[in-house]
Amino acid sequence: MGDSYIVLQTTTSKGGSYLYDIHFWIGKDTTQDEAGTAAIKTIELDAVLGGRAVQHRELQGHESDKFLSYFKPCIIPLEGGIATGFKKPEEEEFEKRLYVCRGKRVVRLKQVPFARSSLNHDDVFILDTQNKIYQFNGANSNIQERAKALEVIQFLKEKYHDGTCDVAIVDDGKLDTESDSGEFWVLFGGFAPIGKKVHNEDDLIPETYPAKLYSITDGEVKIVEGELSKGLLENNKCYLLDCGAEVFVWVGRVTQVEDRKAASQAAEDFVGSQQRPKATRITRVIQGYETNSFKANFDSWPAGSTAPGGEEGRGKVAALLKQQGVGIKGMTKSAPVIEEVPPLLEGSGKMEVESGASMAVPRHHCKKRMLVNSIVETAILFFIPTTRVRGKKITFYAVGLERIALR
Template sequence: MAGLVKGKDYDWKDSNLSLFGSDLERNVKKASAETEEAWQGAGSNVGIQVWRIVKFKVTHWPKEDYGKFFSGDSYIILNTYKTPPSDELLHDVHFWIGSKSTQDEYGTAAYKTVELDTFLDDKPVQHREVMNNESDLFKTYFKMITLMEGGADSGFRHVKPTEYTPHLLHFQGHKKNVKATDVPLFRESLNSGDVFILDLGLDIYQWNGSSCNKDERFKALQYLQQLKSDRGGKPKVETLNEADISSSHKFYTHLPEGGDALDKKDDSAVAAAEKVLLRLSDESGELVTTEVARGGDVKRALLDPNDVFIFDTGTHCFVWVGKGASSQERRKGMQYAHNYLMKTDHPLIPVSIVGQSKETASFNSAF
């Protein structure tokens, strides 16, 4: 099917969510939620569940691969938990979008996330996650997040080492937030501040940059050991410290020069972004957004229970749903937040829907 062809990076500003939240979408979702086989048992126990979108269908992602995501795919992640002393099951549901995921997959993930929300009686807090811009909450679910190029169908878990496509993984972060990202096989991809694993199938190298931190080294070592175990202990592994090897070491022969240095994420611009609060209301007969406040004028007291508000903190976008909001305002919140972000300089930040009296800690702390 042409809509599922992988390849170029997907431009999120071209995303079409026009049916997301429509009456048609709502009616179909109600009818299909109970018959979706993938949802059977979903959210019935505390823990994480992950599904991948495959040709418009929701498929279970293997538990041994939880935390691994491919740039060419879209996923749905459900976290079920309890808040003592209550025994009530609570949920957060996220749809994660790879940088090369197709519009079809993106739309299906968004649609099916709302369907899962319906299946769980509208209890979950809904979130949109995008590759390399995951929310802090999302990062807590996994011991480590590994981002791989391509799609899961071209995956590497069960392939024979002798038929293996080389990968260079970049380990970056601190404490529990170390992330492994598949990067181009060029010497320019390396930097002294992080750790890299060069996976050649039967030969695996861990390269420790001269100023990397202990968390990166530890996570990379864990990953390396798991790779060796997955391949029956056959690979030969070697740990290299940048300062202890020469530029002629055989490790470098697998990484030719000529690539572009990895772009460093500029968090300073994002951190300096001005907070914006928008009201989404259909009081006039039409659903419109109006700016309520900006910068230091954004106050929690401005939230009106009769409407929906879009709160852009610069690093996270929240859709706050008042208890008295109309059905149209409730259904269209995510779509309008998405449309708003398309017009900003940071369209890839996470989006979370929170209900009045069910606000999350990250929402409360943003004021």
């Protein structure tokens, strides 16, 4: 939870061009320097990819549905960062963990204190113990969240218990001292009434209101007067579009990298100065590659205004591959679209695993365990899935504040 990560999602449009979404994930205990580095590296990665990626800021506990959809069944952030050190799983003492499981389509899993006071009647909880995993269904919880919790339990069972532990379902309000319910409450010191759900700052939902456009010059944000139209956006400038629940940064095609970095920082400062809820999203779009949610805020947006980029993107990828000594056969115009993502930074480590697998990184290389389905790596990772293989292959590129040499 003390680290930051970069995730790159690559897809192919109907026209054959590559579409990129870059997410930088900020752990709750990430330092300001690490978070700043993640934002800067995101912009640098975008430049390598042709400068047309949509960038998303993801705060731990407030991730977008799009980001969460990459991880099946969910993300399980682990406590600590680089300084926590590395231990082999068999050397670790098993610690009971209590999670609240929310979400009907994508799962939002959050570890909460192992205490009766953490339970409530509205949510579904998962208690992971050494020999048994319990699912506690609050009386007012919905059936979709209960079903999603079972998927998470199956993942925990396979990942941390070698598929051998028992699973028990405990329903709120039903107490039987001879059953799994009795065992469950003994772990909390005995049965006692649980309280109502307590809302805190993390539960605040940002309000959506009519969009306001601001220009960004030298890091300064100034309101732009007039009805929102595409004609207000100049290709040599950066703008901020404030929609309340989401703040967009729009960058013109001819802006410099340093201007783009300054615009991203200005958006961070803007959200902070407004004391917005933590769930406020910040999304950066490039001229010609705007998202539909961005364009929907403008009164007029000409159809077919997307910038061309298929051949340009393939050319950049091919050039980078050739530079790294990788074959570029099949990257021509007539070839089928099969992307081989290039190495992003010289000297960065690389390893490949099949989806669903896990691996241990040697202690002298990286002081953390790395799992495909969990964010548990040192510093910053470029996570690049390839879409051409049914059994998804995943490549991790390690970069960040400390150079890491991986085998």
